[in-house]
Amino acid sequence: AQRVTQPEKLLSVFKGAPVELKCNYSYSGSPELFWYVQYSRQRLQLLLRHISRESIKGFTADLNKGETSFHLKKPFAQEEDSAMYYCALSQRGGSNYKLTFGKGTLLTVNP
Template sequence: AQRVTQPEKLLSVFKGAPVELKCNYSYSGSPELFWYVQYSRQRLQLLLRHISRESIKGFTADLNKGETSFHLKKPFAQEEDSAMYYCALSGRPGGGNKLTFGTGTQLKVEL
């Protein structure tokens, strides 16, 4: 069974401070990991995926297979980063195997 754990329901940081949203997963094979974001009154959208190894809006995430983690990081938080963040796992390339989501972390960036 695949499982995604996001231990923090709420993370509050000051503007300009570093951000780390934690995500741990459980899966027996080689998963694909994603971060999705939901801004206020908007639909869920993909932020980044591990396979792309890219930085989006200053966010990065590295897949650590040893620690089964995929933490989301940003060196300097901005007010517009305030949103709900979901870590998600797919057990099959292409996402054809249903995406499993974590419970989400609400990021609040304070001035």
């Protein structure tokens, strides 16, 4: 079974401070990991995925297979980063994808 754990339900930082949202996963196969974000009154949208190895809005996430982690990081948080962040896992290369979500972390960036 695949499982995603986000240990922090709430995270509050000040503007300009570094931020790290933690995500650990459990999966026996080859995973594909994602971070989704939901801003206030907006739909859930993809922030980034590990196979792209890209930085979006200053956020990066590295897949660490040894630690089974996919933490989301940003060196300098901005107020507009305040949102709900979900880590998600899917089977990689399979024909019947199912995306499993963590419980989410509500990030608040204070001025």
